[in-house]
Amino acid sequence: MGHVEHGTLLDFDAGSPDSRDNSAHQILARVNRRAQVDAACLASFQETDMSKSKTSLAIVFALGLSAPLAALAQDIVAWRSPSCGCCRLWAKRLEDAGMKVTMIDVRDIAKIKKEHGITPELASCHTAIVEGYTIEGHVPASEIKRLLAERPDAIGLSVPGMPAGSPGMEQGAAASYNVLLVKRDGSTEVFARYP
Template structure:
C-alpha cells in the first residue's frame, strides 16, 4: 500500500512540474535590435515580464540579420528574434510566441510588420489595429491573430 501511495505521489509531482519544465525550455529567445531603439527595449521587457529568458544583441545594421532569416520588406519591423527555430519579427505579443511554441506550426515564424501603436513595446495614447502574421520560407503569409 505504501508503494502505491508513493507512486501516486511521484506521478502527481511529475504532472504538476512537467508543464513548467516545458515552459522553461521554451522560454529562451535571442533578440537582435538597434542600440538606440526604445521600443525594442520595451518589447524585450515585455518578453521578460511574460517569462521569457531574453538575450539581446545590439546591431547598428539590422539588414543582414533580416536577410539571413527571410524577413522581406513587407514583413520588416525594428527588431528580429529567434526562438526554438522560429523567427519573430517586430512587436509580436508574448502570448502569440507562446502559442507558436505550443502549436509548432510548419512556418518560418511570426511577424508584426511596421510598428503599430498599441502593440507590445509601442504602447501609447491610442492603439492601431494590427495582425500577427505567420510567414513561410517562400514569403507566404497568413493571419495568426488580430488585435
C-alpha cells in the same frame, strides 16, 4: 554594456564586425546546445514507463534541474539597432509573461533580418529567434506561446512596422494590427488580429 541577467543586453558594437557576428553565433550555439540537452532529457522521460518517469522527474526536481526544462520554450535571442528604445520595452513585456530575452545590439540589422527569412515588407525594428522560429517586431507574448504550442511548419511570426498599441508601443491611441504567420515559401496568413 555587459551581460545582464534580466532583460539581458549584449552590446557588440565595439570591435570588428567579425567579432560581433562570432559572439552572436556563440550565443545561438549555447541556446541550441541547451535545447538539444533538454530535448534529449525529455525524450528519455517519454521512453520510460510511468513509474520510472515519476522517479526520474523526482530526481530532476531534487537536483534542481527543472528550471532548464521549464525555460526551454522561453529563451529568446533578439537583435536590435542600438538607437531603438521600443525594443527593450517589447522585451520587458515578454519577460513579464515569463520569457527570458537576450538583446543584442547590431549595426546591420537588415543582414540579420535577411538571414532569418524576413523580407522588407515584413520588417520591423527588431528580429528574434525562439526554438528555431523567427519573431519579427512587436509580436505579443501570447502569440509566441501559441506558435510554440501549435508548431506550424513556418519561418515564424511578424508584426510589420511599429503599430501603436502593440507590446512596447503602448503610447498614444492603439491601432489595429495583424500578427502574420510567415510561411516557408514567403507567403503569409493572419495568425491573430489586434485589438
